[in-house]
Amino acid sequence: METRIMLPQADLPTQWYNIQADLGRPCPPPLHPVTKQICTPADLAPIFGMELLKQEVSQDRWIDIPEELQDIYRLWRPTPMQRARRLEKLLDTPAKIYFKNESVSPAGSHKPNSAVAQVYYNKQQGIKRLTTETGAGQWGSSLAMACNLFGLECVIYMVKCSYNQKPYRRILMETWQGKVIPSPSPFTASGRKILAENPDHPGTLGVAISEAVEDALSREDTRYTLGSVLNHVILHQTIIGLEAKKQMELAGDYPDVVIGCVGGGSNFSGFAFPFLQDKLTGKQTKTRFVAVEPAACPTMTRGKYTWDYGDTAKSGAPIAKMHTLGHTFVPDAIHAGGLRYHGNSPLLSLILDMGLVEPKAYNQKACFEAAVQFARTECILPAPESSHALRAAVDEALRCKAEGRAETIVFNLSGHGHFDLNAYESYLTGKMEDVPFDDAKLQAALNQCPEVDSNLCGGF
């Protein structure tokens, strides 16, 4: 009985898919955080690599994956598509459940798919050094791994409380020669300012972004990188969905439901967009797309589709039109640290606005219930983030059971939980809590979204 559908190495996709070519509606451009005018390449070139900025606005449907990058992808790709037969049996569902297993990458998640591409293009341009921020450490470790492969220096501003509480991810980054700096740090003006006010500041992702951008702007040989949200990150992640489509074809099947979890939006989008192309082009009309977020950070289900700052400090990242909770919104400290972004990908937000994707929110206890079911049937321990997608897959399978429908459900297992076992312990010992959502906090944060003159932003 075939359990894992393996794609031969020779069938690794050689092009990424750019959904902008098939949408029929343009993606709203980024605005300068100070002038609130459409960002020019000159605005962004000191922050991001040039080729990545070109990919950001490209309308080409297919973009070639350089051969050197394909060779690196082959270190762990194609990843398996796996049939979750034991989970199906436990749920006693007529549905078929498949998952794409992105946890097999050396960093343990889908993040390296874009990290290696971003480092590759920056290196082509002569950049010697890359900065980024990290919270839980999935993106930071992926960028460290990628920089190490290409011989670039990697500087990671890690939220100080995570730096102290999660030494394993830090050591992983250091093993790959990443330079990990607890943020706020004394090495940037924004860090020094915060430390002057409070030397024991625990740090936030917003502060770490400010430091990483400031660092990149201060040196000619340095650029900043982002692990989600942006169009080029989603582009690189479409390798997941492109492989998945080939694997479903090998299985002689096609999804009725495609599911992924959403923080910034790149793993969901990378997995779903190649299937969504079939819907946009009329090849397959039956498929539903479900994007899952934590109830503690409900950008898609409770946020507003409007212009907002990309970072808390409004210091460097552009203003984007997106589903947002407001850039001052601080989500409760759930275990799925990778899903705690106040905003969302502008491209995915547009697609949500077009009604092509159904958003869904779950509390973390429901997600961990599914994660433990999965660990006890399929043996793999999902990352807290991925368990959101899993929870939705389980609920779809239970719906199929109630309706007596043998649908095909596919979800993206974006990463493993080897570095999140404290979260499992919290769940298993009954200590995990679901904190009620604070509506007043949301309203206050939404009021902080900037006013934007529609004449300056291109009429979006």
Added chain:
Amino acid sequence: METRIMLPQADLPTQWYNIQADLGRPCPPPLHPVTKQICTPADLAPIFGMELLKQEVSQDRWIDIPEELQDIYRLWRPTPMQRARRLEKLLDTPAKIYFKNESVSPAGSHKPNSAVAQVYYNKQQGIKRLTTETGAGQWGSSLAMACNLFGLECVIYMVKCSYNQKPYRRILMETWQGKVIPSPSPFTASGRKILAENPDHPGTLGVAISEAVEDALSREDTRYTLGSVLNHVILHQTIIGLEAKKQMELAGDYPDVVIGCVGGGSNFSGFAFPFLQDKLTGKQTKTRFVAVEPAACPTMTRGKYTWDYGDTAKSGAPIAKMHTLGHTFVPDAIHAGGLRYHGNSPLLSLILDMGLVEPKAYNQKACFEAAVQFARTECILPAPESSHALRAAVDEALRCKAEGRAETIVFNLSGHGHFDLNAYESYLTGKMEDVPFDDAKLQAALNQCPEVDSNLCGGF
């Protein structure tokens, strides 16, 4: 460029290989620890599952893998055989380096290959509950995973200092519904005896074995399991080498050197024996076999091939003829906890005695140097145990460079180091020490080996 050689799921081996059929010399049998006579099935049946005891003494060359077990193997098998091109480039060697990647199992090592088989056969026999001991936790987590799959209760006596220092492995076992008990415990006579003398006793593997065996002997529905050393464990692990042979055939290559690390001997043997069959039957004569151990626990390079007790407490495990340091030998606390057994597999010991395998010992700093090189080229973080095999592979590749020979080197990457990052930190920060070997300690321990009457033990 093909990097990973994937074997299709349909090509999963359907039989294990039993080298006893090809050796031409019988393996010395286990002796009763009190009478020092050859163990009868009646001696061992209360401890081990019956089918496993049959496999232990079988002389059949091939033993069928039940279909239900094949289905479970397919959750993660066949595992990839990978060409380490980036490591080759770093070493600037004409040699080709391949590694079998056993780290992709859900428990992170090769251990589940035997765990699922042992649970399967015990369940067939009607056993409801299995006990074992664990130090670092690789075997314990694999048995918990396997028991969970088959619905058996799993009781793991975990060395108390590891229980306190390595909560992640414990939580992993608990997620798979394993019952983890810090040893010494108040639940067994041997545990109570030790606690009465010293309530703060940190525990040892020897004590934990005594507790696990005593527990199994105290209940009709319970048996004990062992994660290495025994013939049936090696038998199950031959699936590694059988897959590897097919993969080398797909690559159009054949190894000049086959390398694995040795604690109890099961991962090395499982990987090497299918290749060794070709040597024993004259099909391939060129191949060398290198078994690697830590210099802190040098059973093969410094131990004596003689009769010795299997556990420190002499309380339940049989006496075996093996390469041993003496059952009272306590190795220094190296990070490769899985390689700290005072003895060795009797079957591998016999093969060492026949001169078919070259033993080699390394200090841990040299192993971590190679592990970090590997992490920085192939991206995967090896387990401290596996880094011993890796170190030998690197040294063979450097020898090939010096000699200008393009040999083919294959080694078994038996597991990943995701739960061993403290060891990496110790190495990266320069805090790791190589403790000089204590010859006097070895001599004292060797003097504790029992005298055995050759008339009682079958003349071995």
